[in-house]
Amino acid sequence: MTIDKAEVILTSPDRNFVTLKITTADGLTGLGDATLNGRERAVVSYLADHVVPLLLGRDESRIEDTWQFLYRGAYWRRGPVTMAAIAAVDMALWDIKGKRAGMPVYQLLGGASRTGLLAYGHASGKDLPELFDSVRDHQEQGYRAIRIQTGVPGLKAVYGIASQASDAFGGEARYDHEPARRGSLPMEEDWDTRSYLRHLPGVFEAVRNEFGPELPLLHDGHHRMTPIEAAKLGKALEPYDLFWLEDCTPAENQEALRLVRRHTTTPLAIGEILNTVWDFKDLIREQLIDYVRGAVTHMGGISALKKTLDYAAMFQIKSGMHGPTDISPVGMAAAMHLGLAIHNFGIQEYMRHGAKTDSVFRQSFTWENGMLHPGDEPGLGVELDVDEAGKYPYEQAYLPYNRLADGTVHDW
Numbered sequence: 001m002t003i004d005k006a007e008v009i010l011t012s013p014d015r016n017f018v019t020l021k022i023t024t025a026d027g028l029t030g031l032g033d034a035t036l037n038g039r040e041r042a043v044v045s046y047l048a049d050h051v052v053p054l055l056l057g058r059d060e061s062r063i064e065d066t067w068q069f070l071y072r073g074a075y076w077r078r079g080p081v082t083m084a085a086i087a088a089v090d091m092a093l094w095d096i097k098g099k100r101a102g103m104p105v106y107q108l109l110g111g112a113s114r115t116g117l118l119a120y121g122h123a124s125g126k127d128l129p130e131l132f133d134s135v136r137d138h139q140e141q142g143y144r145a146i147r148i149q150t151g152v153p154g155l156k157a158v159y160g161i162a163s164q165a166s167d168a169f170g171g172e173a174r175y176d177h178e179p180a181r182r183g184s185l186p187m188e189e190d191w192d193t194r195s196y197l198r199h200l201p202g203v204f205e206a207v208r209n210e211f212g213p214e215l216p217l218l219h220d221g222h223h224r225m226t227p228i229e230a231a232k233l234g235k236a237l238e239p240y241d242l243f244w245l246e247d248c249t250p251a252e253n254q255e256a257l258r259l260v261r262r263h264t265t266t267p268l269a270i271g272e273i274l275n276t277v278w279d280f281k282d283l284i285r286e287q288l289i290d291y292v293r294g295a296v297t298h299m300g301g302i303s304a305l306k307k308t309l310d311y312a313a314m315f316q317i318k319s320g321m322h323g324p325t326d327i328s329p330v331g332m333a334a335a336m337h338l339g340l341a342i343h344n345f346g347i348q349e350y351m352r353h354g355a356k357t358d359s360v361f362r363q364s365f366t367w368e369n370g371m372l373h374p375g376d377e378p379g380l381g382v383e384l385d386v387d388e389a390g391k392y393p394y395e396q397a398y399l400p401y402n403r404l405a406d407g408t409v410h411d412w
């Protein structure tokens, strides 16, 4: 069948989401997620102005050919905007292929390699009592693996923890799972790596003492350390047996990880801001990482991320797909189908979306005993309610950014 219609839907239920909806000549529909947190409209334009005209009249069944046509045909390659747009087309075509076959997408990818996907959630607190409450709360929600982020003494706002209610946010507290705040200007935060490095090992020691040795614990460094600082932290955290240390250094300097690796056996997870298999090539071949953080939404879709993960499998490197709330329910469903099918699944990040988001996107995944499953509906198993989506118009949103005490802009 040919593609008859392709629409780009920008909606902002609890936060902004960009969704591509493809309709075939016989009325089958497929959805793809193209959300790029804080830069949403750039992808809307890339899709609506440059990609949609190319899709009309194309054969819906030719997923790989369409991917290559969009990627190579543009001449200008890679980058988050391009790859999010291609990802949305790829996901939507897999969704349609599943519906056409009457099978969930994971069946088309080779079938289930496991019964469910271990997922981790984000516990956070400005101090230890608040952090412990948050860990317990996650355990009550069923989480069996937990990311630990904590306030640092002397700093007002730290990535990954709820900040104090502030006038800038209408008297609300700002939580890490919705880091891009709607508003006309980004929020400024402060940062001091030496304080952070002094504080963090004690936090993990306390968490291990309180919750025991079994619970898988993760931590996100959010690109803030130099290579030698990251090496020092990885070494200091070894006694607390982390599942992973994420994005310890800025992603552009891949050689940095050689130095980190020489000093620590703490497992490393990298790459939520990377976009292609080529960005991961050296990291994988040199075995500088243990987990690939790429999201289906930002890596050019199911087809492209599967190739990256198949390559990683040859080096015993596993998946750790990015799954904060800025990945839409469509992108999360795609991640679950892929994660269920591949052999080298590691863990899935999972944060619940808000009630408004769930009213816009009807979903069929399940969450039981800390495990996700994409469900068995044909395709990806997500449908978008256009009328609901229309109730929530786009609102400008920006991620925060960091400055050191002397005013220097630092990585966020």
Ligand code: CS2
Pocket (backbone or CB within 6 Å): 037, 176, 177, 179, 220, 222, 272, 322, 323, 324, 326, 349, 399
């Ligand atoms: C984070 C994200 O989930 C994570 O690991 O790094 O929450 C990240 O801050 C956002 O995706 C940025 O849009």
Ligand code: MG
Pocket (backbone or CB within 6 Å): 220, 222, 246, 247, 272
């Ligand atoms: Mg991260």
